[in-house]
Amino acid sequence: MTDQAIAAGPVAGKTNAPRRLHLNPGRITANIALLLLVLIWTLPTFGLLVSSLRDKDQLAVSGWWTALTTSQSSSATTLGTADDQVEENGQFVIAGNVFAAGETGMTLEKFGTSINDPGAYAPGESAEMRQGGQITVATTGDYRWVSDTAFTHSRARIFYVAAVTPRFTLDNYFEVLSSEGIARAFINSFTVTIPATIIPIMIAAFAAYALAWMQFPGRLFLVATMVGLIVVPLQMSLIPLLRMYNNIASVTGGDSKSYIGIWLAHTGFGLPLAIYLLRNYMAGLPREIMESARIDGASHFNTFTTMVLPLSFPALASFAIFQFLWVWNDLLVAIVFLGQTEDKMVLTGALRKLLGSRGDNWELLTSGAFISIIVPLIVFFSLQRYFVRGLLAGSVKGG
Amino acid sequence: MLQQIPIDQLLLAVVTIVVGIGVAILYFWGANWLLDRVVSGGEGTGAAVIARDRMRTAIRPWIFLFPAIFFLTVYLVYPVFETLRLSFYDGSGREFVSLTNWLWALGNSGFQQSVLNNLQWLIIVPALSTGIGLLVAVLADRLWWGNIAKSLIFMPMAISFVGASVIWKFVYDYRGSENPQIGALNALVQALGGEPQAWITLPFWNNIFLMIILVWIQTGFAMVILSAALRGIPDETIEAARIDGANDVRIFFDIMIPQILPTILVVWTTITIVVLKVFDIVLAMTNGQWDTQVLANYMYDQMFRAAHFGHASVIALVIMIAVLPIMISNIRQASSEEGTR
Numbered sequence: 001m002t003d004q005a006i007a008a009g010p011v012a013g014k015t016n017a018p019r020r021l022h023l024n025p026g027r028i029t030a031n032i033a034l035l036l037l038v039l040i041w042t043l044p045t046f047g048l049l050v051s052s053l054r055d056k057d058q059l060a061v062s063g064w065w066t067a068l069t070t071s072q073s074s075s076a077t078t079l080g081t082a083d084d085q086v087e088e089n090g091q092f093v094i095a096g097n098v099f100a101a102g103e104t105g106m107t108l109e110k111f112g113t114s115i116n117d118p119g120a121y122a123p124g125e126s127a128e129m130r131q132g133g134q135i136t137v138a139t140t141g142d143y144r145w146v147s148d149t150a151f152t153h154s155r156a157r158i159f160y161v162a163a164v165t166p167r168f169t170l171d172n173y174f175e176v177l178s179s180e181g182i183a184r185a186f187i188n189s190f191t192v193t194i195p196a197t198i199i200p201i202m203i204a205a206f207a208a209y210a211l212a213w214m215q216f217p218g219r220l221f222l223v224a225t226m227v228g229l230i231v232v233p234l235q236m237s238l239i240p241l242l243r244m245y246n247n248i249a250s251v252t253g254g255d256s257k258s259y260i261g262i263w264l265a266h267t268g269f270g271l272p273l274a275i276y277l278l279r280n281y282m283a284g285l286p287r288e289i290m291e292s293a294r295i296d297g298a299s300h301f302n303t304f305t306t307m308v309l310p311l312s313f314p315a316l317a318s319f320a321i322f323q324f325l326w327v328w329n330d331l332l333v334a335i336v337f338l339g340q341t342e343d344k345m346v347l348t349g350a351l352r353k354l355l356g357s358r359g360d361n362w363e364l365l366t367s368g369a370f371i372s373i374i375v376p377l378i379v380f381f382s383l384q385r386y387f388v389r390g391l392l393a394g395s396v397k398g399g
Numbered sequence: 400m401l402q403q404i405p406i407d408q409l410l411l412a413v414v415t416i417v418v419g420i421g422v423a424i425l426y427f428w429g430a431n432w433l434l435d436r437v438v439s440g441g442e443g444t445g446a447a448v449i450a451r452d453r454m455r456t457a458i459r460p461w462i463f464l465f466p467a468i469f470f471l472t473v474y475l476v477y478p479v480f481e482t483l484r485l486s487f488y489d490g491s492g493r494e495f496v497s498l499t500n501w502l503w504a505l506g507n508s509g510f511q512q513s514v515l516n517n518l519q520w521l522i523i524v525p526a527l528s529t530g531i532g533l534l535v536a537v538l539a540d541r542l543w544w545g546n547i548a549k550s551l552i553f554m555p556m557a558i559s560f561v562g563a564s565v566i567w568k569f570v571y572d573y574r575g576s577e578n579p580q581i582g583a584l585n586a587l588v589q590a591l592g593g594e595p596q597a598w599i600t601l602p603f604w605n606n607i608f609l610m611i612i613l614v615w616i617q618t619g620f621a622m623v624i625l626s627a628a629l630r631g632i633p634d635e636t637i638e639a640a641r642i643d644g645a646n647d648v649r650i651f652f653d654i655m656i657p658q659i660l661p662t663i664l665v666v667w668t669t670i671t672i673v674v675l676k677v678f679d680i681v682l683a684m685t686n687g688q689w690d691t692q693v694l695a696n697y698m699y700d701q702m703f704r705a706a707h708f709g710h711a712s713v714i715a716l717v718i719m720i721a722v723l724p725i726m727i728s729n730i731r732q733a734s735s736e737e738g739t740r
Contacts, residue, residue: 027542034538034548037531041552041615044566047583051569063581187405191412198416202423207467216460220737222468227733229475231726233676235698235715237474239708240481243492259411268474271467300459301431329559331679332699343405348561352683355565362569362581369565373558380557384550391620392627 045373052370055167056363057104067166072109074118076159079135079143082151092133092147098160099141105167111137111160118159131156172367180358181342182368185350189375191259192334192346193327196266197320200274203267205316208278209304213290223279229272238336241265245337257339265337266327274319277393281315282308318390321383325376347372423466430462479719482712490707500709510714512690513697517675517721519606520613520693525670527614529663532621536629537651539622549626553619560616560679567612568684573597600689609691612680617673621666628662629655668725675721694718 050064058067080094087093099106110119113127113135121127126134133147135158143158145151177183210216211223242256249256285308293303327333331348338344340353351365351372358364380387438455489496504510535552539545555563572582576595580586585595599605632655640650656663678695685691687700698714701707 030538031542034535034542034545037535037538038548038551041555041618043583044570044615045554045558048566048569059581061581062579063583063586065583065586184405187409191408195412195416195419199419199423202420202427203466203470206427206463210460210463214460214463216457219460220734222464223737224730224734225471228726228730229471231672231722231729232475232479233672233695233715233718233722235676235695236482236719237478239485239492239702239712239715240478241474243708259408260415263415264470265474268470271470272475275467299435300463304463325557329557329562331559331561331682343408348559348679351559351561351565352679355561355568355683362572365565366569369562373562376557376559377554380554381550384553388553388623391623 048366049370051362052172052366053168053170054172054363055104055169056172056361058164058167059363059366062164066164067168070163070165072161072163074159074161076115076118076157079145079156079158081154081156085151090148092150094145094151096143097141098137098143098158099162105165106141106162107165108137108139108141108160108162111158113158115159119161129156172363173371176354176364176368176371180350180354180364180368181345182347182350182354182371184342185345185347186371188344189328189347189372192262192266192338193324195259195263196270196327197323199263200267200270200323201316201320204271204274204278204319205309205312206304207271208275208282209300209308211275211279212282213303213308214300226272226275226279230276232272234269234332237269238332242336257337257344259338259344262333262337265333266323266330269333270323270326273322277319277322277390278312278315280393281312285311314386314389315393317383317386318393321379321387322390324379325387328376426466427462430465431459434458434462482715482719485708486712486716487709489709490705492708496709500713503710504713504717509687509692509697509700513692513694513714514717516606516691516693520610520674520677521671523607524610524613524617524674525667527610528617528670529621529625529666531614532618532623532666533625533663535618535622536626540626540629549619549622552622555616556619558616560612560677561683563612563616564680564683567608567615568599571598571608599685599691602690605685605689605691609680609684612684613674613677617670621670624662624666625659628659632658668728672722672725675718 047064050067051059054064054067077098077100080096084096085092085094098108098111108123110122111127112118112120113129114120121137123137123139126136129135129145131153132149132151133145135143135145137143137158137160141160141162211219211226245256245261248254289307289311290303293307298306329348330346331352334346334349338346340349345353351368354365354368434455438451438458443451485492486500487497488494489499535549539548542548558566569581570583571585572580573585573595574580574582580589580595582595584598589595598608636654636658637650640654645653676695677693678699681687681691681693681696682699687693687696694714694717698711698718701714702711705711
């Protein structure tokens with residue numbers, strides 16, 4: 001089968017450009033397989049987005065996929081009993097609505113008196129009821145059951161076919177922003193992330209240049225240490241730093257949980273990766289640039305600030321995006337160094353709190369989650385190129 | 400909502416950025432200028448000038464490096480040793496108790512369960528992420544819509560672990576077996592005729608469902624790296640094998656995989672490190688209930704809920720010990736590369 005596929009490949013499909021890999025287990029299988037994987041990967045997020053825009057009552061009872069089309073459903077309702085009847089103008093009337101209290105967006109299309117034929121009558125028509133009298137049901141679900149003699153039954157049911165019109169709304173977003181502290185958390189996240197991204201850059205750039213192009217004893221040791229520090233788990237730093245901040249706060253009388261504290265912490269945690277990425281990039285710059293600058297009499301400092309730094313912009317951009325995403329999405333450092341009071345809680349913390357306190361309110365959770373992921377998604381999609389480049393730097397080992 | 404905007408907080412952020420950059424500029428430019436003034440080339444005999452030049456050249460790197468070294472020492476190096484020390488002290492960190500905390504860990508059921516769970520995570524998540532990532536890389540590189548596919552599979556990397564937890568908690572939602580299900584997984588099961596389940600409470604399988612979340616996020620990472628590695632394989636090698644009559648499957652396993660084996664290793668170890676640090680997912684989904692506890696979450700639990708620094712330090716050290724082999728191997732690799740420069 002494979003041999004036939006190879007033979008059929010260049011003929012059946014377009015000829016690949018020479019640089020493409022000619023693996024061909026059947027183009028159709030490949031397409032289906034990839035499509036399946038992509039669907040599994042994107043449907044959860046898509047479901048979140050769709051759900052966050054749905055009417056909250058509909059959201060609680062039906063899956064998000066039902067909101068994509070108007071769906072029909074057959075159902076039954078118990079009508080009022082003999083106790084519910086009222087007398088009007090010599091007739092006995094039982095009235096009500098076939099739809100349950102929370103069901104919104106339902107339109108009755110047909111109804112019937114027998115389970116075998118729930119769609120026998122159109123809305124507005126009159127149907128004979130076994131228990132006596134006639135019933136008519138409107139498209140809104142309101143029914144009116146009229147009889148000349150008093151009702152005596154204890155149980156009666158009506159069957160119907162209804163269409164659910166999905167209702168979309170931005171209400172969930174308004175609610176979660178105004179009453180659940182998400183708006184403030186959004187601002188807090190920005191407050192934490194932007195300085196924590198900018199401050200490490202200059203410190204890391206200078207250090208990276210020194211490790212890349214300057215000669216001094218212990219350079220090898222420092223490079224090795226940087227590489228090692230990238231791997232050190234965050235958990236190792238938390239307790240000592242927490243105690244240190246508490247001690248400093250008790251001495252200076254300040255707050256142990258402050259923005260400055262978390263900015264400095266993120267700087268410290270982000271430096272190993274920053275220095276590693278930037279150093280690799282700078283070391284890859286052509287030696288001739290350094291040497292020609294040397295010949296012109298420029299010092300290391302000048303070479304760095306006027307030539308290497310501008311040339312390193314792609315690497316700086318890569319790290320900046322990395323750091324931005326990492327700090328924005330971080331939960332642990334924020335809880336430890338900033339705490340969970342409302343004026344300092346970040347989006348990840350607020351979302352987690354929402355999961356705990358409003359775990360069944362999916363309209364709040366889905367919209368809150370989407371607010372927390374929209375900024376990183378925008379950053380990701382617009383600057384994907386730099387993000388990928390940053391990942392690849394130093395990760396691909398040649399064969 | 401407008402009056403809620405915290406002007407003072409935003410002002411603090413802006414001022415900090417400006418001051419931070421200002422201080423950095425002041426330090427770097429200032430220290431350099433100072434060095435050049437104090438240890439100036441200037442007049443004097445040839446030997447003296449050369450000696451001063453040498454001193455400037457010797458000192459300058461340390462000016463560049465000092466802020467970085469300061470931050471790294473305070474925030475990473477010192478804490479490692481301090482945590483090690485604290486593991487031998489009591490809950491508040493004041494009284495020396497030697498090996499008590501370590502013995503506690505060995506006998507503690509929460510700790511044992513965490514280690515067992517982490518082992519499962521370590522075996523399953525890197526393997527699945529790398530495998531699926533490789534599969535996608537191979538498939539996408541051949542199809543016209545490959546780049547779009549890769550972008551979409553890569554996208555979860557931008558989402559926070561907590562956000563991903565909300566997304567998948569929604570997928571795993573359980574409503575009771577009589578009701579219509581709003582969680583995608585239970586709806587699928589119901590449509591196929593099965594019974595809906597409360598997935599994250601099922602013994603053993605709930606761990607798998609939590610792992611799926613991390614696999615969902617990390618596969619994009621594996622895919623990007625492996626895709627680049629695959630592109631790096633020289634075409635001649637493939638063509639030569641094809642001329643020799645090898646079919647695609649043989650080419651994949653006998654030629655492509657060995658060529659990118661170092662990269663597969665890098666991807667595997669990087670994901671392993673992420674797995675050991677994973678805390679948000681377990682915290683948000685189950686908080687360790689139903690036997691899903693992992694080390695990183697347990698450490699958080701000991702640190703805040705139980706407020707026992709000794710216990711928490713031991714757990715942190717266990718995580719550190721677990722990543723130590725990878726750390727040493729990375730350092731070795733970097734040293735050998737650096738040595739050739």
